[in-house]
Every structure is written in C-alpha cells, then in structure tokens.
Amino acid sequence: MSILVNKDTKVVVQGITGSTAKFHTKQMIEYGTKIVAGVTPGKGGEKVEGVPVFNTLSEAVKATGATVSVIYVPAPFAADAILEAVDAQLELVICITEHIPVLDMVKVKRYMEGKKTRLIGPNCPGVTTAEECKIGLMPSYIHKKGHVGVISRSGTLTYEAVHQLSQAGIGQSSAVGIGGDPIKGMDFIDVLKAFNEDEDTYAVMMLGEIGGTAEEEAAEWIKKHMTKPVVGFIGGRMAPPGKRMGHAGAIISGGKGTADEKIRAMNACGIEVADTPATMGETLIKVLKEKGIYDACHTH
Amino acid sequence: MNIHEYQGKEILRKYGVAVPNGKAAFSVEEAVAVAQELATKVCVVKAQIHAGGRGKAGGVKVAKNIDEVRQYASEILGKTLVTHQTGPQGKVVKRLLIEEGCDIKKEYYVGLVIDRATSRVVLMASEEGGMEIETVAANTPEKIFKEVIDPVVGLAGYQARRIAFNINIPPELVGQAVKFMMGLYRVFIEKDCSIAEINPLVATGDGKVMALDAKLNFDDSALSRHPDVAEYRDTDEEDANELEAAKYGLNYVTLDGDIACMVNGAGLAMATVDIIKHNGGEPANFLDVGGSSTVETVKGALDIILGDKKVKGIFVNIFGGINKCDVIAQGIVSAAQQVGIHIPLVVRLEGTNVEQGKEILEKSGIDIVVADSLSSGAKKIVALVG
Numbered sequence: 001m002s003i004l005v006n007k008d009t010k011v012v013v014q015g016i017t018g019s020t021a022k023f024h025t026k027q028m029i030e031y032g033t034k035i036v037a038g039v040t041p042g043k044g045g046e047k048v049e050g051v052p053v054f055n056t057l058s059e060a061v062k063a064t065g066a067t068v069s070v071i072y073v074p075a076p077f078a079a080d081a082i083l084e085a086v087d088a089q090l091e092l093v094i095c096i097t098e099h100i101p102v103l104d105m106v107k108v109k110r111y112m113e114g115k116k117t118r119l120i121g122p123n124c125p126g127v128t129t130a131e132e133c134k135i136g137l138m139p140s141y142i143h144k145k146g147h148v149g150v151i152s153r154s155g156t157l158t159y160e161a162v163h164q165l166s167q168a169g170i171g172q173s174s175a176v177g178i179g180g181d182p183i184k185g186m187d188f189i190d191v192l193k194a195f196n197e198d199e200d201t202y203a204v205m206m207l208g209e210i211g212g213t214a215e216e217e218a219a220e221w222i223k224k225h226m227t228k229p230v231v232g233f234i235g236g237r238m239a240p241p242g243k244r245m246g247h248a249g250a251i252i253s254g255g256k257g258t259a260d261e262k263i264r265a266m267n268a269c270g271i272e273v274a275d276t277p278a279t280m281g282e283t284l285i286k287v288l289k290e291k292g293i294y295d296a297c298h299t300h
Numbered sequence: 301m302n303i304h305e306y307q308g309k310e311i312l313r314k315y316g317v318a319v320p321n322g323k324a325a326f327s328v329e330e331a332v333a334v335a336q337e338l339a340t341k342v343c344v345v346k347a348q349i350h351a352g353g354r355g356k357a358g359g360v361k362v363a364k365n366i367d368e369v370r371q372y373a374s375e376i377l378g379k380t381l382v383t384h385q386t387g388p389q390g391k392v393v394k395r396l397l398i399e400e401g402c403d404i405k406k407e408y409y410v411g412l413v414i415d416r417a418t419s420r421v422v423l424m425a426s427e428e429g430g431m432e433i434e435t436v437a438a439n440t441p442e443k444i445f446k447e448v449i450d451p452v453v454g455l456a457g458y459q460a461r462r463i464a465f466n467i468n469i470p471p472e473l474v475g476q477a478v479k480f481m482m483g484l485y486r487v488f489i490e491k492d493c494s495i496a497e498i499n500p501l502v503a504t505g506d507g508k509v510m511a512l513d514a515k516l517n518f519d520d521s522a523l524s525r526h527p528d529v530a531e532y533r534d535t536d537e538e539d540a541n542e543l544e545a546a547k548y549g550l551n552y553v554t555l556d557g558d559i560a561c562m563v564n565g566a567g568l569a570m571a572t573v574d575i576i577k578h579n580g581g582e583p584a585n586f587l588d589v590g591g592s593s594t595v596e597t598v599k600g601a602l603d604i605i606l607g608d609k610k611v612k613g614i615f616v617n618i619f620g621g622i623n624k625c626d627v628i629a630q631g632i633v634s635a636a637q638q639v640g641i642h643i644p645l646v647v648r649l650e651g652t653n654v655e656q657g658k659e660i661l662e663k664s665g666i667d668i669v670v671a672d673s674l675s676s677g678a679k680k681i682v683a684l685v686g
Contacts, residue, residue, distance in 0.1 A: 020592070020622060027652075075521060096622075098590075101522035102414055103451075103492055109419035110451050125621055137621040139651040154567015159619045159651055160674060180566055183419045209567055212416045235570035238555070238577050239586070242385070246551040246566025246588035248521065249416070254434040276578045277571035278675030 002129035002174045003149065003194040003201070004092060004120075005068060009133050012037040012066035012090075014057065014073055014081045016048050021072035024137060025049050031134040036064040057084045070126065070135045071095040078122060079104035086117040094135050095121035095185070102248065105183040112185075119185025123247065125155030125177035128162075138162070138175065146171015147297050148284065149195040151188055152207035153180050153214075153247070157235060157277065161205055164281030170288070171299045173201040180247030182211070188218035196226055202293050203229045205284050206271075210236035211250045211257040216265040223269035229291050231284040232266050233274040234259045301518045303532040304348040306397040308514035311491065311529075317483035318476070318510035322399030324348065331373035334398040335366055342401030345372040347393040350537040352432075352515070353383030359393065362401055369398065394536055403505030404512070408467055409433055410481060411497040412488045415448070421488065423447040423455060423481065427467040429500035455485040469503065476509040477501075491529055492522030541585070541604050548600035549590055557582025558612040559685055560605040562598075564589050564623045572617045575674060581682035584611050593623050598631020599638070606639060613644040613685035615677055618651065625649045625657025633664040644669065644684035648677035 005011075011028070015021050016038025026049050029035050035051050037060040044055035054060035057069065069090050073081040078097035085093035086108075100122050112119065120127060126136010130143040142159055144166040152158040158177050165172060176191050178184060188206060195201045204226075208215035215234065222230050237259040239245050241252040252258050263273045274283040288294040309319040321338055325331035335343045347359030354360050359381045361372040373396055382390035407429025415422040426444045428436045437444055445466040447459040460481040464474045480501070488496045495517040502512045523530045535543055545552030551566060555573070559581045563569035569588040576583045585608070589601055605611055618628050632647065648671040649657045661668055669684065671677030 024622075076524070099521040101492055101525075102494065102519050103421075103489065103522065106414065106419060106421060107451050139619075139621055142651070152567065154565055154570075155621055156563070156565025156569075156619045156651075157567035157571055159621055160568060160571070163619070163650065182414060182416045207567070209570055214416070233571075235567050235574065237574045238583060239570060239573070240553070240555070243553045243586075244551075245553060245570050245586055250566055250570065254432075254437075256434075276575045276675070277568070278575055278673065278678070 002132065003191070003198050004127050004174060004176065005129050005133045005135055007032065007132040008034070009068050010034050010036045010064060010066045011135055012039060012057065012060050012064065012069045013051070014039045014069050014071045014085065016040055016051065016053055016072070017043050017046070018072055022048055024072070025051065027140060028134055031140050033133045033135060036066050057088045061088045061090070066090070068092045068094070068135065071097055073097055075099040079108050082108050082119060083111055086112055086115050090117050092118050092120065094124070094126050095119065096124060096126060096136055098123040100181070102183055105181065109183060120176065121179040121185060123181045124179030125158055127174060127176050129174045130172045136177065142166055143175065144171040144299060146173065146299050147200060147202040148172050149198070149201040149204040150175040150207070151191045151204065152177050153209050153249070154207060154235065157207050160277060161207055161280045165284065168281050168285060169298050170281065170285065173198060180249050182249040188214050189221045192218060192221060192226060196228060201228065202297055203231070203284065203288060205280065206230055206232045207280070208232065208234045208262055209247070209250050210239050210245065210252050210259050213257065215262040219266045219269040219271055222271060229287050230271050231274065231287050232271050233277060233280045234262045235277065301520055301523060301533060302350045302537070303516055304350065304395060304534060305346065305514055306348055307532045308516040309511065311487060311516065312483070312511060312514055315483045315487045317480055317487065318508060319514065320399045320402055320510060320512070322397055325373065325396045325398050326394070328370055328373045328377060331396055331398050332366060332370050335363070335369040338398065338400050340400040343369050344399045344401050345369060345376060346397040346399060347376050347381055348395040348397055349381060349386070349391040349393055350534070351383050351385035351391060353385055354381060357381045357383045391537070402502065402510070405503045405505055407500035407502050408469065409436070409499045410484065410501045411495070411499070412484060412493065413495055418448050420451065421449045423449060423459065423463060423485070425463045425467045429502070433499070449485070454489070455482055457482070469509070473503055473507065473509050480509055491526055492519045493517060494519045541608060544604050545587070545601070548597045550597060550601055551588040551590065552604065553586040555583050555585050557584045558610050559615060559681055560584045560608065560611040560613070561615045561617060562587050562589060562601050562605065563617045564593065564619065568617065568619055572615065572674070575678040576615065576682065579678045579682045581685060584608060589623070593627055593631070595627060595631040595634055598628055599635040602632065602635035603639065606641065611643065613681050614641070614646070615681040616645070616647040617674060617677055618649050620651030620653060624653040625651060626653045626660055629657040629660035633660060633666060636664070636666045641666070644681065646671050646677050646681040646684065648672070648674065
C-alpha cells in the first residue's frame with residue numbers, strides 16, 4: 001500500500017514534448033512508472049520515449065485509460081492544462097509548473113469545486129511511491145521502500161529528507177511535494193488524512209516553511225485525528241519579513257507566517273520539530289524509537 | 301512587484317476609482333509647476349518611496365501656498381526617510397507626489413487580498429482607517445469585515461454595499477463607496493494584483509469618497525501580460541544584487557552576513573541559510589538558482605556573489621531534481637576559470653547526474669572543498685570563513 005499512486009497507476013504526461021518533460025519521462029519510465037500517453041497540441045501521432053502523443057487529453061485518456069496526469073506545460077498555459085485534466089475526470093493531476101499567475105489558480109480552484117479530480121501542486125516536485133511509481137522530478141536513487149510518509153512544500157527539501165531517511169535505513173511509503181505556491185491543490189491536512197488511512201505508513205515527516213498558516217492548521221488536525229507519529233521541520237527561520245523567499249508562498253507578511261510561530265504551534269500539538277535541516281532524519285528516528293516502531297520501520 | 305503611490309493612483313484613475321487630483325514631480329521646479337496647475341487652496345507634498353510610515357518620518361507635508369510647496373519639496377527631495385518599513389538605513393526620496401488637499405471627515409480602510417484558506421480574493425474593510433490593518437486585527441478584530449469573492453461573478457454589488465454599511469459609511473455616500481470598491485476589484489483582477497490596499501479611504505467635507513493613499517502590489521508571475529504595469533518598475537527602490545539576479549531568473553535576497561550560498565530550490569535554500577546560522581556563521585544571501593539552471597545562470601549567480609565585497613566564503617548546496625548536477629558543476633568551473641574564485645568554496649552535490657557533476661569538479665583542478673552532506677558542508681564553510 002501507499003498513497004495516491006502505485007505500480008498500477010496509468011499516467012499521461014501533459015506537455016510531453018518539452019525538453020524538461022522529455023528528460024523526466026525517460027527517468028519516470030526507467031523507475032517503473034506506467035507512462036501510457038503524452039499530450040501536446042499539434043504533435044498528435046508522434047512518440048516520445050516510445051510513448052504515443054495525442055493532441056487532446058480526452059483523446060489520450062480514451063485511448064489509454066490513464067487516471068493520473070502530470071503537467072510540465074509552460075506557466076502561461078498551465079492553468080488551462082489543469083482545467084483540461086479536471087474536464088477529463090482524471091483522479092489526480094500533478095502540476096509541476098512554477099510561476100502560474102495566482103489569479104489563474106483562483107479560477108482553477110473554483111472550477112474544481114464539486115469535481116472528482118484532486119490536484120497536487122502547482123510548483124511542486126510531484127509524488128513518488130518508493131520502488132513503484134515516480135511522477136514528477138524527484139531523483140530516482142534516493143528513495144527506498146518502507147513505511148514513512150513524507151509531505152513537503154519544497155522540492156529539494158523533500159529530496160534532502162528522503163535521502164537522510166534512506167541513508168539511515170528508513171524506507172518511505174510515499175513522498176508528496178504539495179508545492180510552494182499560496183493557492184494550491186491538496187494541502188498538508190489532505191495528505192495527512194491519506195497517510196493516516198494508509199496501513200503501510202507508520203509515521204510521517206512534514207516539511208513546512210514560512211508564509212501562511214497551513215502548518216498551524218495541520219498541527220491542530222494532527223492533535224485531534226492523527227494516530228501515527230508526525231515529525232516536522234520548518235524552513236526560513238532566518239528569513240527577513242516582507243521578502244519573498246523564492247517560493248511565491250514563502251513570505252512573512254504583517255508579522256504573520258514566521259517559522260518560530262509555526263514551530264511553537266507544532267510543539268504545542270505534540271509534534272517534534274527538527275532543529276536544523278541536517279537532523280530531519282535523526283529526529284524522526286528518535287521519535288520512532290520512543291514509540292517503539294523503529295524496528296518495524298528499519299529496512300535491513 | 302511594488303509601485304509608487306502616484307503610479308497606483310494613475311491606474312485607479314483610469315478605472316474610474318476616485319483619487320485626489322495630483323501629479324508626480326521629480327524636482328522642486330516640477331513640484332511648484334504641478335501645484336500652480338492644481339491651483340487649490342491646500343497642496344500635499346508626499347514623498348514617494350516603496351515603504352509605509354512616510355507621514356511619521358516627515359515625508360508628508362501640507363502646504364498652504366506655493367512658497368510652502370517650494371520649501372517642503374526642497375526639504376523632502378533627497379532626504380533619507382527612515383520608517384518602520386525601510387530598515388535602519390532608510391530610503392532616499394527621489395520622487396514626490398503633489399496632490400490637492402482635501403477636507404477629511406472620516407478615514408476608513410479598504411483592501412483586496414488573496415486568501416490562501418479559501419483560495420479566493422477577499423475584500424476587507426474597517427472603519428479604523430489610517431491604522432495598520434494588522435494592528436486593527438490584533439486589537440479590535442470585530443471591526444474588520446470581510447467578503448469572500450466568487451471569481452465567476454466577481455465582487456457582487458450587495459457585498460460591496462454590505463461592507464459599506466458595516467463600516468458605517470454615511471448612507472448618502474454608500475453609492476460612491478460601492479462604485480469605488482467595484483472599480484478597485486476590476487483593477488485587482490485585470491492587472492493581476494496581489495494586494496490592493498487603500499488606507500485611508502476618506503469621506504470628505506464636500507461629500508466625496510476617495511483614495512487618499514494607494515498601495516498596489518502585482519503578481520510577478522503575471523507581469524508578462526501587463527507590460528504597462530512592468531514599466532512602472534522603479535529600480536532605485538530595489539536591491540541592486542536582487543535586480544541583477546532577476547535578469548538570470550534567479551531568486552536572490554540580500555542578507556547581512558559574510559557567507560554566500562547558492563542552492564537549488566527555495567525550501568532547501570531557506571534551510572541552507574538556517575543551517576549556516578545554526579553553525580555560528582552569518583549568511584550573506586538567500587539564493588535559489590531555480591529549476592532550469594544553465595551554465596550561464598550558475599555563472600551569473602557566482603558573479604553576483606563574487607561582486608559582493610562582504611562575502612568571505614561560498615557554500616554551494618545542490619540537490620538536483622529538475623536541475624542536473626553536471627550543469628551546475630560546469631557553471632562553477634566556467635565562473636572559476638573566467639573570473640577566478642579566491643575565497644573558500646565548499647560544494648555539496650547530490651541528486652540527478654551527481655556522478656557526472658563530481659567528475660567535472662575533480663577534473664577541473666579548481667580549489668574546491670567537497671562536502672558529502674548538508675551538515676558537513678555547513679560546518680566546513682563556517683570553519684573556513686572563521
């Protein structure tokens with residue numbers, strides 16, 4: 001078991017003929033992901049890495065039975081690609097693209113209301129279920145199959161955490177990058193719920209950062225509902241107020257959204273937070289030992 | 301992107317949103333000419349900088365005649381204003397707004413923001429005008445009224461009306477206030493704003509509702525579809541290194557320390573700044589080289605870092621996903637060969653194409669301290685800089 005995606009998931013790549021998409025399509029196929037189709041308007045009939053390309057997403061879905069899409073479409077057209085995926089009634093759409101105008105996402109979220117499609121991202125590294133299915137950008141070799149779920153607002157920080165865990169012999173169930181934008185699809189709580197219900201996940205690592213209050217809300221939710229241990233990290237302790245730290249959503253505004261505030265809220269809800277990004281793995285291992293589930297999580 | 305108050309008012313005026321008559325002036329003579337053209341009893345001379353708190357810092361003066369306009373303009377132009385938003389170094393005033401004075405009866409707050417929790421644009425208003433909205437939210441939250449706007453229908457008339465009555469706009473002025481808010485919402489949507497804050501909105505003695513101040517911020521990701529807004533950029537108001545970095549598509553924020561870092565991904569870049577500090581070092585910058593680095597952008601990043609005289613060491617921390625380690629390595633080698641790096645350089649590479657990246661660095665013969673983890677990299681650079 002795992003969450004969101006597994007070895008049987010059929011994936012369509014939107015924007016497959018772009019250079020980034022081509023590179024990562026190859027990487028995903030090598031990882032074992034079932035990439036069944038690609039979409040680029042006007043390039044229907046071509047092939048990328050042996051994958052058939054279609055002009056429209058509905059055509060691709062009809063021909064291949066894909067249920068999940070991943071979007072590498074450039075920012076000015078990416079919101080439209082999400083709408084197309086929702087219209088095609090896919091189960092899940094993972095949007096990698098960065099710099100989508102925020103008001104475009106406001107419309108997308110409105111359009112998604114009442115529809116079955118779930119969205120991860122935008123501006124995210126994707127989802128990997130270790131040794132089964134990798135969708136997005138995450139480097140392949142860092143993952144190791146196991147029982148720790150990882151959720152993060154940052155791509156590279158996810159890699160760092162996963163790498164630390166794998167190096168210490170702690171495998172992962174799924175790693176989910178929810179993205180660094182202020183308006184996005186699934187949030188911490190949505191993914192925490194999925195991990196809480198997944199019998200193969202024994203513990204969760206949650207990586208947050210400055211800006212907004214999603215971590216505080218997640219901490220409250222964890223305190224009330226989560227039956228598995230959660231360990232956290234918050235990036236941006238040193239970030240000056242009012243400055244956008246790379247991610248569109250990473251900004252301390254009006255004195256709100258600071259790292260200290262988030263860490264306090266998490267601690268108050270019983271969540272241990274790693275002091276530095278170098279000790280994310282160690283902190284989780286310490287908690288696994290305290291809870292008596294280290295051996296169950298350690299892969300030899 | 302931020303713009304000046306006078307630029308914001310120019311945009312508002314085009315959308316029929318009421319603002320006082322006025323014009324920008326870049327010299328004392330221009331200020332006098334604008335005042336003469338306005339020909340009002342009272343003129344306001346307002347410093348134009350990208351920061352709030354100008355009034356308290358002496359950047360806003362009311363002039364009763366042309367001589368006073370001349371006097372205040374010459375006092376404020378060139379003056380360094382220090383406000384709670386400028387930092388201790390302050391900001392030099394290079395532009396003024398000369399505006400007709402108005403007879404203020406009451407001040408309100410009206411703002412549009414993007415709300416993360418609802419994924420919608422939210423209209424916020426309060427009768428506590430002139431105060432920072434954060435202060436009102438902390439002390440008297442019951443005085444803030446909000447309307448969540450459905451993007452399909454836009455700001456509905458009844459919502460604007462409800463806000464106007466809730467903040468106690470005099471009934472005879474509610475119509476004007478509604479028109480004002482509807483216009484402001486159009487600006488917000490059509491120009492891709494991230495914040496549109498009118499503080500204060502005023503009701504005047506002669507029965508008008510207008511924006512006394514205007515703070516408009518724009519979504520950087522949407523600027524390419526608004527060349528007219530992009531033209532308002534005032535590079536004097538921005539950090540030189542941050543501007544240079546933006547040319548290469550890099551995210552750069554200047555900090556006060558002496559250890560520069562170059563990282564891929566915003567989250568890891570923030571975490572790298574944090575861990576340098578945790579190990580007793582002082583970070584000189586936040587730098588995210590972004591997701592599509594080329595040899596040129598990496599070299600550009602190193603040029604900016606090396607051009608910063610306070611930098612005594614560099615920590616490169618790359619965990620390649622969409623970025624490839626070999627491309628980053630090539631950029632480092634190319635920068636080192638062309639400009640020379642004469643300060644300690646610690647490099648940690650991991651992720652996509654890591655083996656090729658390490659090989660390029662080894663073969664280059666450049667003096668690089670290799671680190672095999674985030675923790676050891678941070679410790680090494682802090683030790684080397686001392």
